[in-house]
Amino acid sequence: MPTLTRWYIKTALAYFVVALLAGLAxxxxxxxxxxxxxxxxxxxxxxxxxxxxxxxxxxGVVYWMFPKYSADKPRGSENLSWATYWLLNVGxxxxxxxxxxxxxxxxxxxxxxxxxxxxxxQWLAGLGFVANTWGRVKEK
Amino acid sequence: MPRLxxxxxxxxxxxxxxxxxxxxxxxxxxxxxxxxAFWRLLPMHIEFVLFGWTIQLAMGVGFWILPRFVRGxxxxxxxxxxxxxxxxxxxxxxxxxxxxxxxxxxxxxxxxAAELLAVAAFALHAWPRIKPHGM
Numbered sequence: 001m002p003t004l005t006r007w008y009i010k011t012a013l014a015y016f017v018v019a020l021l022a023g024l025a026x027x028x029x030x031x032x033x034x035x036x037x038x039x040x041x042x043x044x045x046x047x048x049x050x051x052x053x054x055x056x057x058x059x060g061v062v063y064w065m066f067p068k069y070s071a072d073k074p075r076g077s078e079n080l081s082w083a084t085y086w087l088l089n090v091g092x093x094x095x096x097x098x099x100x101x102x103x104x105x106x107x108x109x110x111x112x113x114x115x116x117x118x119x120x121x122q123w124l125a126g127l128g129f130v131a132n133t134w135g136r137v138k139e140k
Numbered sequence: 141m142p143r144l145x146x147x148x149x150x151x152x153x154x155x156x157x158x159x160x161x162x163x164x165x166x167x168x169x170x171x172x173x174x175x176x177a178f179w180r181l182l183p184m185h186i187e188f189v190l191f192g193w194t195i196q197l198a199m200g201v202g203f204w205i206l207p208r209f210v211r212g213x214x215x216x217x218x219x220x221x222x223x224x225x226x227x228x229x230x231x232x233x234x235x236x237x238x239x240x241x242x243x244x245x246x247x248x249x250x251x252x253a254a255e256l257l258a259v260a261a262f263a264l265h266a267w268p269r270i271k272p273h274g275m
Contacts, residue, residue: 054194067141095167102171115171119164126160130153137149139141 008060015052040103044096052092066136076132084128091121141204144221148200155192184236192232199262206269220265224258231255
């Protein structure tokens with residue numbers, strides 16, 4: 001298994017646990033009063049689960065298992081693949097920090113910029129993954 | 141990788157790019173508000189990343205890697221999976237564009253029915269391929 005795939009899958013597993021912790025915190029609200037911060041967690045919970053766990057696991061397994069791009073570059077551009085990993089995860093962490101802050105204070109300028117950078121980072125990660133994978137999706 | 145998997149997976153990748161673009165626009169707009177209209181992209185974003193990307197990718201990879209048959213066509217009757225491909229994408233487009241453009245309610249409803257038929261067609265194809273080796 002390539003090093004990058006190990007990073008993807010282990011990071012995905014960590015997000016899986018963190019996402020379910022966020023889900024647990026959301027569920028606790030129905031039986032106990034929690035600080036207002038917890039009322040803003042729903043979109044973070046969904047995205048930790050669907051981007052942090054599901055999408056990241058797919059990215060890692062695809063990088064590992066899909067047909068080779070070429071003999072000298074079997075997995076396409078390694079630099080682009082690592083950039084995709086970091087953009088996806090920096091973007092997701094910034095979202096997990098920025099979205100609750102914006103939820104609590106919609107006029108918070110710095111938190112707004114954190115979300116904007118997060119959006120750009122995750123978008124570039126998605127495009128990077130598509131660009132590097134497209135050529136590996138081919139008939140034998 | 142068989143041709144049908146190439147179609148399913150490349151279409152899934154296109155939806156991933158579109159879905160991330162819509163999600164990125166909405167998240168950017170949440171941080172630095174541009175226009176309230178961006179929120180109307182949410183159903184399309186969800187449809188693209190769940191059905192267009194995740195489910196379609198799973199179908200493409202499943203058609204490729206599930207055990208093949210020893211006798212007859214290696215992957216069985218491909219027509220069911222071609223039908224699933226057409227129905228799934230017709231469904232994704234009908235549901236997402238129907239909701240976004242406020243088309244008559246029967247269009248997204250038909251889209252959901254198409255998605256159901258797509259999944260049923262794929263399940264019918266995949267069911268006999270879930271088997272021990274050598275059969």
